[in-house]
Amino acid sequence: MLKLPIYLDNNATTPLDPRVLEAMMPYLTDVFGNAASRNHPFGWAAEEGVDYAREQISALINCDPKEIIFTSGATESDNLGIKGVFEMYAQKGNHVITCTTEHKAVLDTCKHLEKLGGRVTYLPVDEKGLISLAELEAAMTPETILVTIMYGNNETGTIQPIREIAAIAHKHGALFMTDGTQAVGKIPVDVLADGIDLMAFTAHKMYGPKGVGALYVRRKNPRVKVTAQMDGGGHERGMRSGTLNVPGIVGLGKACELARLEMEADTKRLSVMRDRLEKELLTLEESYVNGSVEHRLPHVANISFKYVEGEGLMMGVKDLAVSSGSACTSASLEPSYVLKALGLSDDLAHSSLRFGLSRFTTDEQIDYAIGHVKEAVTKLREMSPLWEMFKEGIDLSTIEWAEH
Amino acid sequence: MAYSDKVIDHYSNPRNVGTLDKSKKTVGTGLVGAPECGDVMRLQIEVDETTQTITDAKFKTFGCGSAIASSSLATEWLKGKTVDEALAIDNMEIVEELALPPVKIHCSVLAEDAIKMAISDYRVKNGLPALELAHH
Numbered sequence: 001m002l003k004l005p006i007y008l009d010n011n012a013t014t015p016l017d018p019r020v021l022e023a024m025m026p027y028l029t030d031v032f033g034n035a036a037s038r039n040h041p042f043g044w045a046a047e048e049g050v051d052y053a054r055e056q057i058s059a060l061i062n063c064d065p066k067e068i069i070f071t072s073g074a075t076e077s078d079n080l081g082i083k084g085v086f087e088m089y090a091q092k093g094n095h096v097i098t099c100t101t102e103h104k105a106v107l108d109t110c111k112h113l114e115k116l117g118g119r120v121t122y123l124p125v126d127e128k129g130l131i132s133l134a135e136l137e138a139a140m141t142p143e144t145i146l147v148t149i150m151y152g153n154n155e156t157g158t159i160q161p162i163r164e165i166a167a168i169a170h171k172h173g174a175l176f177m178t179d180g181t182q183a184v185g186k187i188p189v190d191v192l193a194d195g196i197d198l199m200a201f202t203a204h205k206m207y208g209p210k211g212v213g214a215l216y217v218r219r220k221n222p223r224v225k226v227t228a229q230m231d232g233g234g235h236e237r238g239m240r241s242g243t244l245n246v247p248g249i250v251g252l253g254k255a256c257e258l259a260r261l262e263m264e265a266d267t268k269r270l271s272v273m274r275d276r277l278e279k280e281l282l283t284l285e286e287s288y289v290n291g292s293v294e295h296r297l298p299h300v301a302n303i304s305f306k307y308v309e310g311e312g313l314m315m316g317v318k319d320l321a322v323s324s325g326s327a328c329t330s331a332s333l334e335p336s337y338v339l340k341a342l343g344l345s346d347d348l349a350h351s352s353l354r355f356g357l358s359r360f361t362t363d364e365q366i367d368y369a370i371g372h373v374k375e376a377v378t379k380l381r382e383m384s385p386l387w388e389m390f391k392e393g394i395d396l397s398t399i400e401w402a403e404h
Numbered sequence: 405m406a407y408s409d410k411v412i413d414h415y416s417n418p419r420n421v422g423t424l425d426k427s428k429k430t431v432g433t434g435l436v437g438a439p440e441c442g443d444v445m446r447l448q449i450e451v452d453e454t455t456q457t458i459t460d461a462k463f464k465t466f467g468c469g470s471a472i473a474s475s476s477l478a479t480e481w482l483k484g485k486t487v488d489e490a491l492a493i494d495n496m497e498i499v500e501e502l503a504l505p506p507v508k509i510h511c512s513v514l515a516e517d518a519i520k521m522a523i524s525d526y527r528v529k530n531g532l533p534a535l536e537l538a539h540h
Binding site: 309310311312316326335345350382383386 | 407412415418421423435436437438439440441442443444445446464465466467468469471472517521
């Protein structure tokens with residue numbers, strides 16, 4: 001029996017893997033010590049759990065365990081990385097480069113830097129969501145201290161050319177940071193081979209618990225330092241104070257270990273399922289993939305169904321948990337800024353659905369999703385005046401709309 | 405955000421979806437909203453010339469569930485009303501009937517605008533002056 005509703009919003013968050021929960025359980029009960037308590041066995045046991053997690057995490061991204069700074073999640077890691085570098089390297093310069101499709105945790109942090117006197121370049125993206133390496137190169141200045149470009153996009157799954165971006169940043173003496181939230185645990189991320197100096201990521205996007213994440217901070221070639229953004233006990237080599245979330249950290253560690261061992265198989269299975277879902281849905285007339293098909297995370301599909309409004313569509317697919325680029329509920333009525341940055345018109349951005357698959361998604365669920373979405377799109381198009389006009393051959397751009 | 409039962413009912417079983425012949429003198433058409441705003445509503449009425457009663461009403465809407473429900477409800481209310489009675493329909497009545505939350509009030513405004521625009525279109529077709537339409 002298929003259990004409804006079906007969860008296909010795994011870019012928002014993933015369910016906790018039962019094996020992760022199992023690893024965490026002792027640290028929620030018996031092993032409750034403070035990892036910073038150096039003088040009794042309770043503290044030692046907690047510290048041991050944290051150290052083991054550091055090893056599991058560093059094995060996944062190919063770094064030294066000492067290079068992992070634990071945080072409350074990717075938003076905090078993005079803040080700490082960007083603000084921390086800005087403050088630490090203020091002597092060298094005040095210019096930061098990012099791009100328009102970044103998560104708000106990066107964009108709003110960069111806006112904050114501008115208020116502090118920083119200069120930020122927001123690189124545009126092409127219709128696939130990719131930045132131009134030539135434009136990046138042209139934007140580099142002697143004052144550029146940091147280039148921060150996300151690994152894989154949360155809305156479209158588009159993967160940026162990380163190695164090439166890192167090389168350009170380094171050539172001009174800047175550090176390279178990436179928001180790896182959607183990529184780590186899903187595709188191979190190797191901080192050494194990729195040339196990453198700082199990387200934000202989180203547990204709950206890879207079947208770990210919410211409320212715990214990490215910032216990778218390179219320790220050699222070059223030795224990177226960030227100014228702490230919170231004052232306190234000087235935990236995490238002075239970069240992030242606060243008692244360590246031991247059960248969360250143990251969960252993040254286990255999630256990374258599982259990802260390392262199962263990524264290859266998961267990727268194969270998920271991309272086959274995603275491609276099938278996408279191929280089937282694209283049989284609907286006037287439907288389009290958003291983002292890059294060639295450079296994309298294996299579990300993500302973002303599709304616009306023209307002449308159908310996304311929020312209305314989500315209500316029509318009530319047995320599916322997905323998300324839409326439409327934001328009819330927000331006061332601004334602005335659709336997704338990420339899709340708009342790809343050059344999508346507002347109406348196409350309003351017509352998009354994002355599907356995010358997970359390790360736990362089944363073929364049966366995908367079959368159901370295909371039928372359910374097709375049915376809802378067809379029904380809503382019969383109800384759509386725009387669809388009727390399109391079918392009559394009326395060019396919608398020639399109509400003078402009564403804006404409200 | 406959860407939708408009210410009435411919104412869900414109108415969304416799942418929309419009343420009076422369809423198209424009337426806009427070339428007929430007895431049919432008035434109102435098209436409001438814009439694709440880039442995420443809502444477009446088209447509401448049509450057919451008027452009995454002798455009694456000035458609305459005998460039929462149809463809609464098609466591109467929009468969220470609340471927009472679809474607002475226009476579906478509007479067509480239900482329009483049928484059987486005289487043109488003057490229809491003009492008196494206020495968007496807040498739609499808000500109350502469908503229990504729309506504040507962020508969805510614009511859907512009811514759109515429905516009221518569509519009603520007024522359809523009536524105005526009917527008037528113009530029949531040699532009467534257009535209505536002064538409020539701009540929201």
